[in-house]
Amino acid sequence: MATINLATQLFEGLTDQEANELQAWAEGVILHGHFPPKHPNLIEQWFVIFGHNADRRLLVISTALPQRVLLSLLLRRDAEFRVLCEALHTDPADGHKGVMGAIQSLGDALDLATGVPA
Secondary structure, three states, rough: OOOOOOOOOEOOOOHHHHHHHHHHHHHHHHHHHOOOOOHHHHHHHHHHOOOHHHHHHHHHOOOHHHEEEEEEHHHEEEEEEEHHHOOOOOOOOHHHHHHHHHHHHHHHHHHHHHOOOO
16 A cells, blocks of 8 residues: 655555556646546545645646656666666666655756645
């Protein structure tokens, strides 16, 4: 069962089913401009936790939230990234720090661009 990290606003501990639901949701929003009338439970929880009412949802759905979902899916692939680092004879800890730094930078840029409070 996934949780939502209050500091990073990312979804952590996603099950395969949750990851698939979030990926399908993000692809629908990003690639097709489809805003479903009913969002996955994790998306609804995210809205509630961060206090996004109906007035702010459209802005957040079209900007910060899909990025948070995709960054969460990237985090989920950290184990796969570790294997890749080992194959390239790179210290996985260094690679992990680089990925996490990039994620933090992207998150910070999104917050600045959208005005979403951290």
